[in-house]
Amino acid sequence: MDSFSPEETKKGIEYLYKLREKYKGIGQDFFDYLEGLVQSKGVAYWEYIHLNSLLGLQVPQTDYKDEIIFITYHQITELYFKLIKQEIDQLTDLNEEEYTDPEMWVMRLNRCNAYMKNICDSMGVMRSGMKKEDFFKFRMALLPASGFQSVQFRHLEIMSTNLNSLLNYKARGEAMKDEPLEKLYEEIYWKSGSIDARTGEKTLTLREFEAYYDKHLMQYIKRYKYRNLHYLYFKLPKEVKENEELKAALKEYDTYFNAYWRLSHLSSSSRHLPKAKGGTGGTNWRKYLPPKEQRILFFEPLWTEEEVEHWGEEYIKEKFRAMIEKKWMKVPKK
Numbered sequence: 001m002d003s004f005s006p007e008e009t010k011k012g013i014e015y016l017y018k019l020r021e022k023y024k025g026i027g028q029d030f031f032d033y034l035e036g037l038v039q040s041k042g043v044a045y046w047e048y049i050h051l052n053s054l055l056g057l058q059v060p061q062t063d064y065k066d067e068i069i070f071i072t073y074h075q076i077t078e079l080y081f082k083l084i085k086q087e088i089d090q091l092t093d094l095n096e097e098e099y100t101d102p103e104m105w106v107m108r109l110n111r112c113n114a115y116m117k118n119i120c121d122s123m124g125v126m127r128s129g130m131k132k133e134d135f136f137k138f139r140m141a142l143l144p145a146s147g148f149q150s151v152q153f154r155h156l157e158i159m160s161t162n163l164n165s166l167l168n169y170k171a172r173g174e175a176m177k178d179e180p181l182e183k184l185y186e187e188i189y190w191k192s193g194s195i196d197a198r199t200g201e202k203t204l205t206l207r208e209f210e211a212y213y214d215k216h217l218m219q220y221i222k223r224y225k226y227r228n229l230h231y232l233y234f235k236l237p238k239e240v241k242e243n244e245e246l247k248a249a250l251k252e253y254d255t256y257f258n259a260y261w262r263l264s265h266l267s268s269s270s271r272h273l274p275k276a277k278g279g280t281g282g283t284n285w286r287k288y289l290p291p292k293e294q295r296i297l298f299f300e301p302l303w304t305e306e307e308v309e310h311w312g313e314e315y316i317k318e319k320f321r322a323m324i325e326k327k328w329m330k331v332p333k334k
């Protein structure tokens with residue numbers, strides 16, 4: 001066995017002291033843990049990321065091959081939501097010094113925006129990556145489940161803005177501000193989605209979501225009332241609030257979440273859901289999903305009145321322009 005150099009001996013002893021302190025602190029036998037270290041095999045990649053469990057989580061309900069795309073893409077989106085939540089949580093937990101440092105905000109918001117960009121850019125998988133004829137058939141076998149029931153999507157909304165900004169457009173404003181949270185919650189915009197287009201009644205999708213999550217979401221709202229991004233940002237000292245990079249990052253997040261994502265998602269719904277039937281299970285989605293209808297914005301005071309009035313339209317124009325340009329590029333030059 002090679003002997004230790006004097007430097008290695010010094011370093012080794014320092015570590016031994018640290019380890020002895022650590023295990024003493026938690027009332028554990030230090031030598032047992034050293035023995036454990038000698039026996040440990042280390043961890044392999046497939047164990048570390050739980051590959052087998054991960055790949056076993058996509059369980060289709062029908063024999064249509066494209067259903068696996070539908071499940072997997074929803075799962076991927078939920079994982080991105082989880083990453084965005086973790087960035088926002090760290091932002092809302094900053095200590096006083098970090099809280100007033102615009103760089104901290106910009107760094108975390110840029111991460112959220114990178115994640116949102118990924119899900120917006122890849123939404124085409126939902127639009128044209130599945131066979132239209134098959135989609136409707138396997139989708140009906142999944143009722144009453146709907147992405148509408150994504151609680152993480154609601155978490156993100158609650159963490160990002162105040163309750164007033166999430167109310168039905170007409171219910172927002174000063175008069176409602178003093179109402180108890182429970183009353184405001186009844187006016188939250190998503191309670192007017194997933195409504196039966198023929199009867200105007202709540203669908204089973206919405207009723208089941210409410211029964212399962214209403215209490216939890218009320219608690220979430222209370223927890224983030226004075227911790228959401230909107231509240232924290234507008235409470236910042238003026239000179240920090242005016243930081244251009246910070247304002248741009250917040251507006252980008254608003255745009256990704258409340259315009260790009262909602263519109264890419266709407267475009268998938270429009271492609272796959274037949275006009276006659278109304279929607280997944282016959283809901284009011286055509287009236288509910290367009291961003292212009294709900295006008296949900298996390299940081300409304302950062303936008304002009306005109307931008308709010310025409311929320312989402314700029315993106316549609318941009319897409320349309322890109323489509324036309326692409327078509328023109330194909331025309332051979334004379």
Ligand code: HEM
Pocket residue numbers: 073074077078126127146147148149150153190193194195205265268269270272273279280283284285289
């Ligand atoms: C072809 C694919 C998709 C179709 C046809 C579709 C369809 C719909 C419809 C019709 C609604 C309105 C609620 C209802 O009528 O039940 C809805 C809501 C929703 N879906 Fe999807 N969806 C698709 C993909 C996704 C994906 C991949 C996600 C990711 C998690 C998702 C998340 C949501 C969310 C969060 C809502 C609620 C939006 C809001 O309240 O503004 N959907 N979807």
